[in-house]
Amino acid sequence: MARTRIASNLHQLTVREVQSADEGDHTDGGGLLLRVRRESASWVFRYTAASGRRREMGLGVARRGSSAQAGDSLKLARGLAHEAREQLQRGADPIDERDKRKDAARQAEAKQKTAKAKERLTLARVAREYHERVIEPTRTDKHAAQWIASLEHHVPEAIWHAPIDTIDAPMLLAALSGVRALADSSVKIPETLQRVRQRLDAVFEDAIFHKRATTNPASAIRRKMQEGQKRRERGQFTALPYREAPAFLAKLREQPGIAARCLELTLLTAARTSETLEATWDEFDLRAGLWLIGGARMKAGEDHLVHLSSPALAALQAQRGLHESFVFPSPVLRDKPLSNMAMLAVLDRMDMRDVTTVHGLRATFSTWAYETNAARPDVIEACLAHSETDRVKAAYNRAQFAEERKALLAAWAGYLEAPPASNVVPISRAA
Numbered sequence: 001m002a003r004t005r006i007a008s009n010l011h012q013l014t015v016r017e018v019q020s021a022d023e024g025d026h027t028d029g030g031g032l033l034l035r036v037r038r039e040s041a042s043w044v045f046r047y048t049a050a051s052g053r054r055r056e057m058g059l060g061v062a063r064r065g066s067s068a069q070a071g072d073s074l075k076l077a078r079g080l081a082h083e084a085r086e087q088l089q090r091g092a093d094p095i096d097e098r099d100k101r102k103d104a105a106r107q108a109e110a111k112q113k114t115a116k117a118k119e120r121l122t123l124a125r126v127a128r129e130y131h132e133r134v135i136e137p138t139r140t141d142k143h144a145a146q147w148i149a150s151l152e153h154h155v156p157e158a159i160w161h162a163p164i165d166t167i168d169a170p171m172l173l174a175a176l177s178g179v180r181a182l183a184d185s186s187v188k189i190p191e192t193l194q195r196v197r198q199r200l201d202a203v204f205e206d207a208i209f210h211k212r213a214t215t216n217p218a219s220a221i222r223r224k225m226q227e228g229q230k231r232r233e234r235g236q237f238t239a240l241p242y243r244e245a246p247a248f249l250a251k252l253r254e255q256p257g258i259a260a261r262c263l264e265l266t267l268l269t270a271a272r273t274s275e276t277l278e279a280t281w282d283e284f285d286l287r288a289g290l291w292l293i294g295g296a297r298m299k300a301g302e303d304h305l306v307h308l309s310s311p312a313l314a315a316l317q318a319q320r321g322l323h324e325s326f327v328f329p330s331p332v333l334r335d336k337p338l339s340n341m342a343m344l345a346v347l348d349r350m351d352m353r354d355v356t357t358v359h360g361l362r363a364t365f366s367t368w369a370y371e372t373n374a375a376r377p378d379v380i381e382a383c384l385a386h387s388e389t390d391r392v393k394a395a396y397n398r399a400q401f402a403e404e405r406k407a408l409l410a411a412w413a414g415y416l417e418a419p420p421a422s423n424v425v426p427i428s429r430a431a
Contacts, residue, residue, distance in 0.1 A: 011078065018062065019070040028074075032081040034062055043077035045084050049093045057084065057095050121212050123164045127151055127203045134206070140254060147199060147351075154196045164204070165213045169220035172200070176225065194354040197225060239360035240352075242368035249416045251350055259342035261315055262328040266343065266358060268312040268413055270365040270383055272299065273358045278337050279327040289313060289406075304385045307406035309413035365412060372415075375408040383408055 009029035017026070018034060021041070026034040033044045043059035059080045063069040084094035131148045139147065152160070159167060159175045176193050200218035207213040240248055245267070252264055266276045275293055284291050291306040298304050308316070316327065323329035330336040347353045356364070362384060369380045382401045 013074065015067055015071045015074060018074050019064045019067055021064075028078065028081075030081060030085060032059075032077060034077075036062075043073070043080070045081050045094065047084065047088060047094065050088075050091050051093075055093070055095055057098070121164055122161050123155070123167060123200075123203070124152075124160045126164045126207050126212055127200075130203050130206050134202075143251070143351075150192070150196055151199055151203075154192060155200070164207055167217055168215065169217035169224075172217040173221040173224050176221070194225065195351060197222065198351070198354070238355065238357050239363035239367070240356035242364050242371070245361075245364050245368065246416050248352070248356075251352075252346070255346055255349060257346070258319070258322070258328050258331060259338055259346045261318055262338055263343045263346050263358065265312055265315045267361050267365075268309060268315065268416070269306050269409065270362050270412070271306065272362070272385075273340060273343065275304075277328060277340060277342070280325050281327060282325075284308075284316065284327075286313060286316065298385060300385065305402075305405075306383075307402070307409050309410045311413045311417060312409075368412065368415065369408065374411050375404055379404040379408055 010032075011029060013021075013026060013028040013034060021034055021036050023036045023038065025044075026036070028034065031046045033046060035042050035044050041062035041064055043062050045057045045059055046054070047057070048054055059077050061073075062077070063073045087094045087097055128148065131144070135147050136144045154176075156175045159172060176197065197218050201216065201222075204213055204216040204218050208216060249264070249267060252260060252267070262276050265271070265279075266273065269276070269291070271293075275297060278297060279291070279293075283293060286308075289308040291308055293304045293306065295302045295304075319327050323335075325335070326337045328338045328342075330338050330342075343358045344353065347356070347358070366380060366384060369375055369383075370377070374380075375383075379401050383405050
């Protein structure tokens with residue numbers, strides 16, 4: 001009955017009355033009012049909420065410039081009032097319902113804007129922004145250029161230009177594995193991709209911090225990439241390709257510190273890690289250019305004589321005065337040599353840990369010597385201090401190879417410092 005009574009009181013205003021209404025409230029019935037205030041006019045819906053609270057809800061401007069405008073405005077206001085009455089019948093508050101719709105619309109708009117922003121936040125864009133903000137200010141120009149170039153050259157286009165928050169671990173693993181599968185076997189692409197993975201790891205970690213991504217697929221695929229590589233033979237160490245050794249030495253010389261000079265001497269002399277770490281000044285005759293390592297410190301248990309090249313002597317001279325006994329003293333522990341992790345830390349700073357081990361640099365020297373026919377095999381093995389099972393032959397070798405060994409290490413230093421242009425491969429190829 002109440003609904004019928006309300007309905008009978010609806011639509012009380014005519015179009016003409018809407019157009020000519022004076023200042024004040026003019027009812028159209030059912031809670032709909034035309035409110036005129038000076039030069040303005042608006043529609044208002046007055047109602048009692050389920051809570052018993054009297055409320056008014058604005059329904060918009062009442063346009064009255066012409067009879068057509070007044071008619072359209074009246075029709076629209078009645079439609080909105082009708083919708084509000086239906087909401088009241090259902091026990092809902094029209095103002096609350098309208099606010100909910102507005103909130104939902106705002107959230108949808110914000111979500112859409114966020115989605116569009118994320119579409120623009122591709123891996124390429126985020127990586128380049130990270131490179132500009134973090135890498136360029138902290139690295140040399142050359143290294144910074146190599147850093148971003150390694151990603152641009154080796155990350156497939158489909159991944160590189162994908163929104164960063166859409167890239168998951170299986171997708172990234174498949175993409176990088178595909179690059180490795182297509183690589184020529186003569187190129188050490190697995191080491192290259194390990195470095196690419198490390199750099200992507202940093203990019204994704206930074207993106208998570210800045211809420212541009214929620215996961216780090218580069219971290220998740222680390223073990224999977226290792227599983228996909230062939231197992232090295234026992235005793236085999238990751239070694240730097242010798243064509244990249246000159247660029248490696250140049251980059252190493254940019255590194256400050258005692259450990260960097262220790263690694264430099266290790267490379268120039270093809271020595272074992274412990275041989276340079278524990279070197280003492282009484283083992284050296286710098287005038288004669290000789291380094292005699294006692295048998296107690298050698299793997300084979302026999303004395304080993306190293307002929308020092310000019311660059312090796314220069315590296316040693318730079319260490320004079322740091323310690324009375326040790327050539328490469330620990331900067332932390334008194335009267336102790338560097339720790340066995342010191343040179344590995346240098347490789348970490350150079351982003352070369354996945355490319356070579358310290359011991360692997362001996363293999364770099366060996367491969368260079370054999371492939372370039374730099375010396376006879378016996379001379380190469382003598383420089384590496386590999387033990388000779390034939391004791392008579394070993395004694396002969398020690399007596400006869402002095403000049404050849406000296407020449408071989410001098411040639412090695414010459415190759416590292418001024419290699420033929422055709423033999424040079426910049427580290428950026430593997431970066």
